[in-house]
Amino acid sequence: MTPAARIQAAAELLDTVLAGARAEPALTTWARQARYAGSGDRRAVRDLVYDALRRRRSYAALGGAETGRGLMLGRLRARGEDPDAVFTGDRHAPAPLDPAERAAGRAPQGAEALDLPDWLWDAFRQSLGDGAEAAALALRERAPVHLRANLLRADRDAAARALAREGVETRPVATARTALEVTAGAQKVAQGRAFADGLVELQDAASQAVVEALPLSPGDRVLDLCAGGGGKTLAIAARLGGEVFAHDAHRRRLADLPARARRAGAQVRILDTPEAEAPFDLVLCDVPCSGSGAWRRDPDARWRLTPKDLEDLAGTQDAILDRAAALVTPGGTLAYATCSVLTCENEDRIAAFLGRHPVWRARRAHRWAPGNGGDGFFLTVLTHEIR
Numbered sequence: 001m002t003p004a005a006r007i008q009a010a011a012e013l014l015d016t017v018l019a020g021a022r023a024e025p026a027l028t029t030w031a032r033q034a035r036y037a038g039s040g041d042r043r044a045v046r047d048l049v050y051d052a053l054r055r056r057r058s059y060a061a062l063g064g065a066e067t068g069r070g071l072m073l074g075r076l077r078a079r080g081e082d083p084d085a086v087f088t089g090d091r092h093a094p095a096p097l098d099p100a101e102r103a104a105g106r107a108p109q110g111a112e113a114l115d116l117p118d119w120l121w122d123a124f125r126q127s128l129g130d131g132a133e134a135a136a137l138a139l140r141e142r143a144p145v146h147l148r149a150n151l152l153r154a155d156r157d158a159a160a161r162a163l164a165r166e167g168v169e170t171r172p173v174a175t176a177r178t179a180l181e182v183t184a185g186a187q188k189v190a191q192g193r194a195f196a197d198g199l200v201e202l203q204d205a206a207s208q209a210v211v212e213a214l215p216l217s218p219g220d221r222v223l224d225l226c227a228g229g230g231g232k233t234l235a236i237a238a239r240l241g242g243e244v245f246a247h248d249a250h251r252r253r254l255a256d257l258p259a260r261a262r263r264a265g266a267q268v269r270i271l272d273t274p275e276a277e278a279p280f281d282l283v284l285c286d287v288p289c290s291g292s293g294a295w296r297r298d299p300d301a302r303w304r305l306t307p308k309d310l311e312d313l314a315g316t317q318d319a320i321l322d323r324a325a326a327l328v329t330p331g332g333t334l335a336y337a338t339c340s341v342l343t344c345e346n347e348d349r350i351a352a353f354l355g356r357h358p359v360w361r362a363r364r365a366h367r368w369a370p371g372n373g374g375d376g377f378f379l380t381v382l383t384h385e386i387r
């Protein structure tokens with residue numbers, strides 16, 4: 001495909017997303033149907049669509065319309081590229097610009113320029129203060145590819161050497177002792193030996209840092225209550241070197257975990273009813289959240305989120321914390337984590353929990369801002385006071 005044909009394909013896909021389709025399934029369906037598209041074309045179209053969704057508001061302002069065509073036009077203008085070189089009307093290229101399109105478009109203002117809905121920009125400012133703008137700008141960028149060296153198989157240097165032998169270049173990320181950023185050859189990771197042999201896992205560096213910050217001792221009974229795909233479960237197992245318990249309200253989300261654990265050499269026991277195995281020394285609640293710290297990876301999420309969603313999430317987050325508290329041994333530890341930067345999902349949930357449960361104390365809070373060091377994350381470690 002020519003560069004212009006890729007832009008036309010992205011504009012059409014964006015129209016379906018703007019009409020309500022989810023980006024990832026829409027891209028998968030397109031890739032299946034577009035037999036003429038090679039792997040490089042598919043990657044390029046995906047990058048265009050994702051970039052346009054991350055910057056939807058500013059591109060719409062610059063392009064003069066919130067349509068696939070308008071976003072692609074806004075993108076060219078944002079990059080200082082000549083739209084007439086793309087909008088040529090040649091085979092598979094976008095149709096030439098009409099006079100109205102040429103006249104439309106303006107510089108984005110305020111929250112538009114930061115690519116957040118107005119109400120979310122207010123919430124970012126209230127939550128992050130001086131750091132709000134940097135966080136919003138970071139979320140307009142593509143996320144780096146991070147790996148976790150699995151200490152059950154290799155240390156970070158050995159993992160990096162094994163990756164380099166198969167053409168994957170990496171550098172250490174300071175956020176976590178196990179974290180590597182892929183600087184070249186990212187597409188080779190999942191097919192490579194280092195990955196197949198469990199030396200590395202794909203995992204954001206801040207997600208690794210959350211596990212690094214947990215107070216764990218050898219022999220602890222640890223439950224990952226919202227284990228999902230098991231990224232943190234496996235990182236905990238690597239730190240503990242022993243068995244870890246995993247649960248998720250949606251059993252199917254755990255489907256890949258046994259195979260991932262085998263590859264990693266980790267001992268993971270999935271529990272349908274954690275109450276039957278309680279108490280635990282530490283329960284991690286990596287709760288469902290807006291994902292606002294990780295919107296680079298799910299770029300249309302910021303446009304779908306509503307204030308009502310945040311209210312509903314707060315109810316779920318509170319209920320999970322209450323359940324988890326009852327699973328911890330007297331004197332034990334509760335860890336609450338989100339990949340959100342919003343106070344209403346973080347500090348407010350901890351304050352509400354402490355109000356309901358006076359025997360708990362918040363010991364440490366950590367915040368990771370989204371950026372090159374990883375996604376935005378929040379962690380509070382609470383301990384149960386024995387009276």
Ligand SMILES: C[S@@+](CC[C@H](N)C(=O)[O-])C[C@H]1O[C@@H](n2cnc3c(N)ncnc32)[C@H](O)[C@@H]1O
Nearest residue numbers: 226227228229230231232248249250286287288
């Ligand atoms: C942020 S994700 C977990 C990500 C995972 N810990 C990781 O590092 O890969 C939140 C998970 O919580 C699960 N969940 C939602 N409601 C829950 C509940 N009431 N109890 C336990 N898990 C729940 C979701 O199915 C989802 O997999």
